[in-house]
Amino acid sequence: MSAAVQSGVRRTARGRGWARTGLWLAVAAVFLLLPHLFASGTGLTTMSLMAIMIIFALSYNMLLGQTGMLSFGHAVYYGLGGFLVVHAMNAIIGAHLPVPLVLLPLVGGAAGLFFGIIFGSVSTRRGGTAFAMISLGLGELVGASALILRDFFGGEDGITTNRTKLLHVAGLNFGPQLQVYYLIAGWCLLCMMAMYALTRTPFGRICNAVRDNPERAAFIGYNTQSVRFIAFCLAGLFAGIAGGLTAINFEIMNAANVGAAPSGIVLLMTYIGGVGNFAGPVIGAILITFLQVMLSDATEIWQLYLGLLFIVMVSFAPGGIAGLIAMHAPVWRARLLHRLAPAYALALLLGLVTFAGAALALEMAYRLSAGSEGGTAFRFLHVPVEAASAAPWSLAVLLAVPGFIGFRRVLPIVGNVWATTLAEARQGRGR
Amino acid sequence: MLELIIVSTLNGVLYGMLLFLMASGLTLIFSMMGVLNFAHASFYMLGAFFGYQLSRVLGFWPALLIAPVLVGALGALVERYGLRTVHRHGHVAELLFTFGLAFVVEEVVQMLWGRLPVDYRVPPSLDFTAFTIFSTNYPAYKLFELLTAIAIFAVLLLVLTRTRAGLIIQAALTHPDMVAMLGHNVPRVFMLAFGVGTGLAAVAGVIAGPALVTQSNMAGLLGPILFVVVVVGGLGSLAGAFAASLLIGLVQTFAVAMNVSIGDLLAVFGAHLAPDAFFAEITQVTVAQIAPIVPYLLLVLILIFRPRGLFGTRET
């Protein structure tokens, strides 16, 4: 019997292997096809940025999601990787070395790994809250040093380079954004596969064990410090590659790239996407980059919305978007998703009404405050609004307050529908 | 030289005491609730901006009283309606919540008061020179800041050592798991601790605002230093926070006042860096220029030689 079980296990393992290969091929196909769907300049730059951020967020999740290390200074490895790539490019151009651009992200990875080893040896001695604070301190240390060492970091102006001046291979000069996109997409696919493969190694599994219970991990033979250290160095490596790709993409790096802002953003996108699932950071990187590009045109205070979204996720959906999706897997398998739809639609509607009212109030408050420079008249969802008048304020209140009350009322109903549907889905599978 | 030492010592102690005003609240909250409040410096910033706004309407002195109370109430509300929901997801979620809060507070302050510094001035009643050392005029306002910080420190010390509430807090500091067994209304104690802690940070904001720059990035500048203080002092140790506050206050103030370059310092030890070496520019940087990173260098040194911090007893 046990032999039969084992051969069954082996068969499903092989099936999973094929499914994985198919999935990666699909991802590659998507990367190849996307430029044909979004051929505009904004489309290409946005997608390039998304691919870079996918690598960065996945590398961050090697720490937070896989090993349970909350870092507030991950941009150090991203930024330093980028700076070393810029300097390497300029040195290569200066010395006319025959090095193709495609290989330059490796310099970034090496830099990220190198600084990961140096700073990791100091910061991974301790886990938990202490690690978080130390990562913040090291982040500030490098961020502040970047403003002091002007020769290397170029101060606030930054250091520029020219990606077209490197060795041209197969006629590619990487002038057009499309070529750069394919370079970034290729590296993104490679890094995704590598980081996914890492989660399936003994090392990847023991990272999860250290995350869950570091004390017990020590009693099954693992030095938790060195597990954390290795994870930290590898996360630095991939962050460095992401930084290198950023340098190639923008042809400039400045001190802000190693600072607190990108460290915070990568935390936000990883967490909102979901730390408990490999796809989570990918979703987060795509979504947040999209919002960054779209919202920053539409509103001046988009970062406030981003922060509020983050707080809502921390409070009510600690598994992030990927966690919410994974939660519905049993219901989806039992084909009961339609049961949830009416309750969800109602909650979504009320939520949107509340949000519209709140956002209108926030936008008007911004126009009236000292921070605004554009006067009190503006457009909200293409409708002209005068912030200094009473009518839009009453509208905001009329939307937000009843919307919120209704939303609070509907939440328990959604909860009930969810609980009964889930129970039914589980029972159906049991039978 | 003597003048420099005296003035820098005064300024350093002042800066250290202001740091301690905040670090004490942070330590209190951490010890009792296990939450490292990432947004602590944001409450300091709110204190400064509330103080600015209120002092324009009511004058400085009422603002000094009202602003911390308002900010403390806000802190209590954040604990009640925010942190408490997140609590069941564990300490990392709490830390992340306060991180998000810091992010949002900075955006809100930017939205309401803009990115430029606001005109938060020293009140006229304190705008004179207190005394003169050699040629340096020491402003009365700085003396006032110092005295206020010391007064609050004294009150804190009295409360901690002489009252029942203080004894409970002390017990909570040394035996964190005991808080649950105090038999008090624990949620209310937490809310109160959070309110008082954030209120203390706001006091620091109100009195530091006019002397420093009141701007939307002030929380981002000070927050990390605050965490350096708590880690260097030892997480959860009030005495450690006090020592580390003064240490960092003094070291950073003296660093600002030193106009020698790193190269000169190295030369004292007989070391020379070739001017064309890769990082040769480091030798031209003056000590004053690296003052902003001094706390973080101190943090790294402490981590290497005494990972638990100066007075730390806990491992995590």
Add this chain to the structure above:
Amino acid sequence: MTGPALELEALHKNFGRVPIIRGVDLAIAAGERHAVIGPNGAGKSTLFHLISGRLVPSSGRIRLNGADITGHAPYEINRRGLARSFQVTNIFPRLSVFENVRCAAMWSMGYRTSLWRAVEGLADLTARTEHVLEQINLIDRRDLPAGVLTYAEQRALEIGITIVGGGDVILLDEPTAGMSRSETEHAVALIRKVTEGRTLVMVEHDMGVVFDLADRISVLVYGQIIASDTPERVRANPAVQEAYLGTAVATPA
């Protein structure tokens, strides 16, 4: 003749100024099943923490298979062949039951922190994990997160994690604590089965379990061993009866 598998020599441990372990000497032969009993607060758990490296002794020496392990880190001691369980269940709650056991087997099977092999492809690791899962009767629960198991199942998993690494000295800290009668019987059979051929040291309160399993018993009272002998002689020892056992032994299970 080889030396003892585990040897404690003049072991002391103070918490602050309070002495908890006050000079323990003990030698446990290879293959022996040894129980440590004693009243609450006698220092039994502290003794286990000292042996397994969670605490560092104030003075004295600990030798494992002849090698000095005093003051070594827990992972070093584990790698030398000593594995332990915990009184309060100490598992990896978010990992699956299967993953819990597999992680505990990885180091000793030489896979350590390998970065270039997929765990699914390691047939010997999978086989060993499944073997232990069958032994502890959790093979049907293999894909559940360990955190959702019942208490008794978690205790069984705790034992599985402890023994899968192949350590030759096994320390079990109150393996049957909080179990019902039938669960306890099941656990005793399990312990007997999985520690076959290994050295077992256990702390246990249930006298039925102790007299059922142990070859030898040490009685720890106020940080000192007042008797260390076969179950019959310990039962007959008047000092033991006076200090601890009282009438409970007169009617053994």
